[in-house]
Amino acid sequence: MNATLKRTIEEAVLPPLVALVVALIVGDLLILAYGQAPSAVWRLLIDGTWGNAYGFGQVLYKATTLTCTGLAVAMSLRAGLFNIGAEGQLAAGGFGAGLAGLALPAGTPAFLAVPICVMAAMLCGGLVGAVPGALRAKFGAHEVIVTIMLNFIVLALLNYFVSAKLHVPETLHTPGVHAGGLPRLSNLIGVFHGSAANWTIVIVALAAVAAWWFLFKTRAGYELRAVGLQPDAAEYAGVNVGITWRNALIVSGALAGLGGINFVLGYKGYYEDGFSGGAGFLGIAVALVGRNHPLGVVIAALFFATLSQGGLAINAMVPKQIVEALQGIVIVAVATSVPEVRRILRNAVSKSGGQH
Amino acid sequence: MGALLFFAQTVRIAIPYLFAAAGGALAERAGVVSLTLEGFMLGGAFGAVLGSYYTHSAWIGLVVGVAWGLGLAAVHAVSAIRFKADQIVVGVAINLFTVGITRFFLQLAFGSSSNSPRVAGFGGDGVAGAAGFLTNPLIWMGVLVMPVVWWIVQKTTFGLRVRAVGEHPMAAASVGVPVNRVRYVAVLASGALAALGGVYLALDQHQFTDSMTAGRGFIALAAVIFGRWDPLRAGLACLLFAAAETLQIQLQAAQLIPSQFVAMIPYVLTIIAVAGVVGRSRAPAALGRTED
Structure with a gap:
């Protein structure tokens, strides 16, 4: 794959992945605070959206x-x-x-x-x-x-x-x-x-x-x-x-x-x-x-x-408002990691470029 | 007596605006966009009710409310200053997050999706008249907050640094001003101040209700812009907007102007101000830019 395209994809995909991990961790904590099992809640979230035709239609x-x-x-x-x-x-x-x-x-x-x-x-x-x-x-x-x-x-x-x-x-x-x-x-x-x-x-x-x-x-x-x-x-x-x-x-x-x-x-x-x-x-x-x-x-x-x-x-x-909080966290995490990921990738490129 | 009542009502409505606008003026003068005031206020309101509910002390409520504001402001500051995230995006996200997290904890702590139980506030219970007005320390703090912030911005070394990093961060850095540290302090202070506005709202009503700040943080931001980023003018703008609301409440029975049109006044005035129709409203030069 051509290097520029690879970097573009990395720049686009890494921040949302970071955000997803952060949101999952915070989400787990909130779910635990509410006395529920995170894995069961996440499974229910997937089942209720992509897991059946009605939920998917709503999505x-x-x-x-x-x-x-x-x-x-x-x-x-x-x-x-x-x-x-x-x-x-x-x-x-x-x-x-x-x-x-x-x-x-x-x-x-x-x-x-x-x-x-x-x-x-x-x-x-x-x-x-x-x-x-x-x-x-x-x-x-x-x-x-x-x-x-x-x-x-x-x-x-x-x-x-x-x-x-x-x-x-x-x-x-x-x-x-x-x-x-x-x-x-x-x-x-x-x-x-x-x-x-x-x-x-x-x-x-x-x-x-x-x-x-x-x-x-x-x-x-x-x-x-x-x-x-x-x-x-x-x-x-x-x-x-x-x-x-x-x-x-x-x-x-x-x-x-x-x-x-x-x-x-x-x-x-x-x-x-x-x-x-x-x-x-x-x-x-x-x-x-x-x-x-x-x-x-x-x-x-x-x-x-x-x-x-x-x-x-x-x-x-768990109260449905948990997703509003998670949406906020995803946005903050993406916005925060976009410039950071770009910097790291650029640095990596300039370093490998300097090694001749 | 009518005039006194009008004045008292106006001040009452203006207090949350004054706190939040004081915070907004400080952060924006340091170059950090304050779309977050709404979230800081809402967090402050919820924190105040949590603290007051569990300890029966309005003062501890105040402290917990300010802690919520500081916590949210820390997130904003770290992402905007350390990570150079887009401040507008993060601001919108923090507002969204705060609405969600306060609703979540409203369910968790009080088992309600709409409001908390009644909590202790300042002054007597349900004192609506002059006595309740004078015994609420937040009213006194709110009246004084704008002159104090004006004095800090215009007359102190810290204020000089705030203005410098908001206008010319590179120049400020070259003469040894710790640009990022000044911005951190300004944003954290804005979180604490705006949270006090929320604390006042919640303790005045003796409860938290879902999304109770209802756009007040944006009215405060409008006041900052309409006041051309000057704390004293911003304070006057808060009073002006509050007076319009008071007028609307007092005229409600008469149905002269639909309430929606009165509600638009701050926003319309602000648009006119930024369009420069009557004297251009100019933002700090480095507002929203933390990359340099």
Whole structure:
């Protein structure tokens, strides 16, 4: 195997392995503190996720949303920006899809209704992404601060719309969509019965391929990555850095917004306040573990979805919140070991290079 | 009397913001991003309830709460400073971890997924009026914390070093400032201070409830940024945000403005501030960068 490729793979795989070991040790301690046997809990976690069709369907469902938010964060990081507004963009996307589905007349054929709702989701997410994008391009406002603040603004605004204008009485959700709903996978593959996995998974898989194509096969994607690596050099080479940043955050927001259709069109058939439930923030973890590569993002999304669903599976033995703590530990451990592993590998290379 | 009540209510709401923003100002001036304030506060709140529950002493609750803040801050500091991990990623992760671990221990210690039993706080039991206000030492500490942090940052050798490592770490190192040690102290102090905000919240309500900080750490961060990273201005921003909340609570019956719009005020003001519409808000030059 060629040495550069080998190092790239080592750099990508070692930090998550370190994180897994750390999480297993802390997890063991927490499980023991709760008076349960770690091996039994871990076995239950695997059985309840990858061990049966329902659990696996739930993993796929959760991974679908996380792939979108992970792609969103990865897209921004490739441009050298950090979009931590995926949570609000995801919610806005779901709201957009729900509104579009409500506005369409019942009986609109799916080949029209679904694309309209999907575009509404991406448009709403993209609009939320455009705010930090434009402020960054125009005023140099730091996108991290703007996206954090915008999360709260968007969630409060959506909460206002739903609670004051659009809700079904006694609930915090909108009426069901008239058109644009996506069928469950269980209609096609019976064993998934009961799980929320739905056709969004196909749309999101296509989005992941499109994101890969855009980043690595198009001129705009090349420019975006160039800006992310060296904004000054890219500017010198004739790339408009401000516009690239703005566009990257719009695309990023649109990808996060797309994730909203999974819940709204594929699962419940309506927008519900608070459905995003932290999936936007987990997108940061997904992008980090997935090394900002669409394929890595999909794998990392499956991993974090397994943990989320696994929490429910083990809830009878230990509180499901243990997985939230473990997710936090995995992220800290990956973030901490990424620069360290890189340093160690680089040192190893320069040493072997010096031996002639 | 109405004005006095308004003022008292505003101070009450502002105390957790003031503690957390004091911590945030210190860490950010030293160049370390403070997305973690929310987690430090939540950890502090939970620690306070644990300590107070098992010893029936609010003071021991305070100590345990601060210990939680210090522990979480140590994780943040070691990964950000020693290992040069991305501070934003670690910050988000620490917040996530704290929500999970406090829920886990809430189940383990109290067998509840929502709240702890009632614990001892400062002052009399359920004293809501002026007496409870004046006998709570955390209120006095909270009122004084911003001037003290301002004095430390602006007038002491340590403060000079904090500012130096936040602006020009290389230059600071070249004149012998121990850059990493200054940053460790600043981050640990921010953990302890933000935790005090959580301690106040929990002991004021005499219990811990799931995710009880409810975004207050981010409001505190907004106050730091809106206050242009200056402790005194950040303190005023905390009071401003708290006054808006008080107004909203007092006007709630009248239903003049939906509460969601009042809740947005700190965030909208902060975005306007960083966009530089009225005077650019500029971050410490080395904020978020520990690689040099």
